[in-house]
Amino acid sequence: MFETLKPQPADKILALVQMYREDPRDTKVDLGVGVYKDATGLTPVMRAVKAAEQKIWESQDTKVYTGLAGDPAFSDVMVDLVLGDAVARGNVAAAATPGGTGAVRQAFELIQMANPDARVFVSNPTWPNHVAILGYLGIETVSYRYFDSETRGVDFDGLIEDLKTAKKGDVVLLHGCCHNPTGANLNSAEWDEVIKVLLETGATPMIDIAYQGFGDGLQEDATATRKVAAAVPECLIAASCSKNFGIYRERTGILMAISADDSATGLNQGTLSYLNRQNFSFPPDHGARIVTTILSDADLRADWQVELEEVRKSMLGLRSQLAEELQRLSGSDRFGFLAQHRGMFSRLGTTPEMVEKLRVEHGIYMVGDSRMNIAGLNAQTVPVLAKAIIDSGI
Numbered sequence: 010m011f012e013t014l015k016p017q018p019a020d021k022i023l024a025l026v027q028m029y030r031e032d033p034r035d036t037k038v039d040l041g042v043g044v045y046k047d048a049t050g051l052t053p054v055m056r057a058v059k060a061a062e063q064k065i066w067e068s069q070d071t072k073v074y075t076g077l078a079g080d081p082a083f084s085d086v087m088v089d090l091v092l093g094d095a096v097a098r099g100n101v102a103a104a105a106t107p108g109g110t111g112a113v114r115q116a117f118e119l120i121q122m123a124n125p126d127a128r129v130f131v132s133n134p135t136w137p138n139h140v141a142i143l144g145y146l147g148i149e150t151v152s153y154r155y156f157d158s159e160t161r162g163v164d165f166d167g168l169i170e171d172l173k174t175a176k177k178g179d180v181v182l183l184h185g186c187c188h189n190p191t192g193a194n195l196n197s198a199e200w201d202e203v204i205k206v207l208l209e210t211g212a213t214p215m216i217d218i219a220y221q222g223f224g225d226g227l228q229e230d231a232t233a234t235r236k237v238a239a240a241v242p243e244c245l246i247a248a249s250c251s252k253n254f255g256i257y258r259e260r261t262g263i264l265m266a267i268s269a270d271d272s273a274t275g276l277n278q279g280t281l282s283y284l285n286r287q288n289f290s291f292p293p294d295h296g297a298r299i300v301t302t303i304l305s306d307a308d309l310r311a312d313w314q315v316e317l318e319e320v321r322k323s324m325l326g327l328r329s330q331l332a333e334e335l336q337r338l339s340g341s342d343r344f345g346f347l348a349q350h351r352g353m354f355s356r357l358g359t360t361p362e363m364v365e366k367l368r369v370e371h372g373i374y375m376v377g378d379s380r381m382n383i384a385g386l387n388a389q390t391v392p393v394l395a396k397a398i399i400d401s402g403i
C-alpha cells in the first residue's frame with residue numbers, strides 16, 4: 010500500500026537548516042530557524058533548567074503515567090504565567106501538549122469538533138504550520154490582512170476590515186506577542202479595537218503565544234492575551250515553553266479553553282483530555298516538570314527571569330545595532346522598523362530573489378519570505394549583514 014503515498018512538501022524553515030549545514034563557508038550567517046542563540050552561536054540550557062533537572066533527578070521516585078491532561082500542577086503554574094489573574098482559575102480548562110504545536114493542533118481539532126463549519130482566520134502572513142495543520146485537518150482558512158509591506162508594520166485598517174467579516178462560530182487566530190514571521194505587533198489601543206470587533210462579530214479568539222518574555226518583558230508580553238481572555242465569553246490559548254525556557258526538544262506546551270463562567274469548565278476539560286487520549290494519550294512530562302519546578306520555586310523562578318531578561322535584551326541590542334548600522338550605510342531611516350519590531354523575528358520585506366542573492370553571494374541564510382532570526386546575529390555579524398543588505402540594493 011505504501012506505493013500510493015505521494016511526496017509531501019518539505020518544511021521550508023527546516024530545509025534551510027540543512028542547506029546552512031552543508032555550506033562550507035566559515036563566514037556564513039544563520040538567520041533561519043527560530044531558535045535563540047547567544048553571542049557565541051550556542052543555544053545553551055538555561056541555568057534554572059539545569060538546576061530543576063537536578064532537583065527532579067534527585068527527588069523523582071516514579072515515572073508512572075501522569076493524567077491525560079498532564080500534571081495539574083503544570084496547568085496551574087502555566088495558567089498563572091500566561092493569564093495572571095485576568096480570569097478566574099475555575100473558568101479555565103487546560104491540558105499539557107507536546108509543544109506549542111501540539112496545543113495548536115488540539116485547538117484546531119476542538120474547533121472542528123465544536124463546529125465542523127468553523128472558519129479559522131489567520132494573519133497574512135502567519136507561522137506556516139498554522140496553515141499547514143488547518144489544511145491537513147480540512148478546516149477552511151481565511152486570511153486577514155496583517156503585514157504592511159510599505160511600513161513593515163501592521164496594516165491595521167486592513168486587519169480590522171477583514172476581521173469584521175468573521176461570524177459567530179468562526180475563530181480568529183492571533184499571535185499573543187512577537188508575531189512570527191513579521192516581528193510587527195499591535196499596540197495596546199489596537200488590541201482594544203480587535204476586542205471590540207471580536208465582541209461585535211461573536212467570533213472566538215484563539216491566541217498562540219510562543220514567545221512570552223522575548224518581546225517587552227514577561228508580564229508585558231502577556232498583557233494582550235490577558236485583555237482578550239478577560240473581555241470575551243470564550244477563548245482558546247495555545248502556549249509554548251520551547252523558547253522562553255529553552256527546552257525545545259522536550260516538547261512542552263499547553264492548551265487552555267476559557268469560558269465566561271465555571272459551568273462549562275468540566276465539559277471543556279473532558280474534551281481536552283479526550284483529544285489528548287485520541288492522539289497520544291499522555292502528554293510528555295519531563296519538560297512540563299522542569300517548568301513546574303522552576304515556576305514553583307522562588308529562587309529558580311527569579312534566576313530564570315534574570316536569564317530570560319538577558320536573552321530578551323540581547324535581541325533588543327542586536328535590533329538597535331542593526332537599525333543604526335543600516336541608517337549609517339543607507340543615510341536613511343527606512344530600516345527603523347527593525348528596532349520597532351519585537352521578538353526573535355523581523356521580516357525585512359524584500360523579494361525571494363534578494364533573499365537568494367544574500368544566501369548565494371554572502372552566505373546569509375534567512376527564510377524565503379525575508380524573515381530573519383535576529384538572535385542568529387552577533388556584534389560582529391551585524392555589520393556584515395547590514396553591508397550585504399545595502400550592497401544588494403535592498
Ligand code: PLP
Pocket residue numbers: 043107108109110111113136184189217218219249250251257261262
Ligand atoms: N506557534 C508559533 C507562532 C511558533 O513560532 C512556534 C514555534 O516555535 C510554535 C507555536 C510552537 O513551538 P513548539 O511546538 O516548538 O513549542
Ligand code: TYF
Pocket residue numbers: 020022023041042043044136138189
Ligand atoms: O518558526 C520557527 O522558526 C520556529 C521553529 O516546523 C519551528 O517556530 C520551525 C519549523 C517547524 C517547527 C518549529
